[in-house]
Amino acid sequence: MTPADDAGVLVSSKKDNSGTKSQNQQKKRRVVRMAGGQVWEDSQLDNWPTDDYRLFVGDLGPEVTSEMLEQAFDKFPSLQRTRVVCEKKSGKSQGYGFLSFSDADDFLAAWKEFNGKYVGSRPIKLRKSTWKSRNVDIRKVKRQDKRAFLEYKQGKR
Numbered sequence: 001m002t003p004a005d006d007a008g009v010l011v012s013s014k015k016d017n018s019g020t021k022s023q024n025q026q027k028k029r030r031v032v033r034m035a036g037g038q039v040w041e042d043s044q045l046d047n048w049p050t051d052d053y054r055l056f057v058g059d060l061g062p063e064v065t066s067e068m069l070e071q072a073f074d075k076f077p078s079l080q081r082t083r084v085v086c087e088k089k090s091g092k093s094q095g096y097g098f099l100s101f102s103d104a105d106d107f108l109a110a111w112k113e114f115n116g117k118y119v120g121s122r123p124i125k126l127r128k129s130t131w132k133s134r135n136v137d138i139r140k141v142k143r144q145d146k147r148a149f150l151e152y153k154q155g156k157r
Helices: 043-047 066-072 104-114 136-156
Strands: 009-013 032-035 038-041 053-058 079-086 093-101 125-128
Touching: 053 104, 066 079, 066 093, 093 104, 104 125
Parallel strands: none
Antiparallel strands: 009 079, 032 038, 053 093, 053 125, 079 093
8 A cells, every 4th residue: 555645645656667666756846726715835745746647536535545446447558646635633534636648648537538437436536637727827827818808898899
């Protein structure tokens, strides 16, 4: 079993054929996040590729681990990482996790094939992850674009 990291997250990662992690995963980057009215730097994303296709996995049973998710989705060759989010203190699953794919076709095939299928004791729900939209820099650009659009729209009337 993979030990929980400092944020209570079980992480499993696949290695490429050479046995080393991909170059995308070795790069360090600064990711500032905003959610629930708080802003923080998310160091957990350092080990995740920046150009992946990520699925949110919901309704996981308490027995599901990152390794179980990896085994369930292992038939997709572009599966890069799996992650089950756990409580910090107890180490119990919070009931959701993430899957990372390097290929869009595998991402879509996994979504279609496994949405509503049983992994562990419950049928899982899959949807596209919105992790990129929570980055503070991206939110600022979206706000600026929205303001510019509204100003343009008001000037037209």
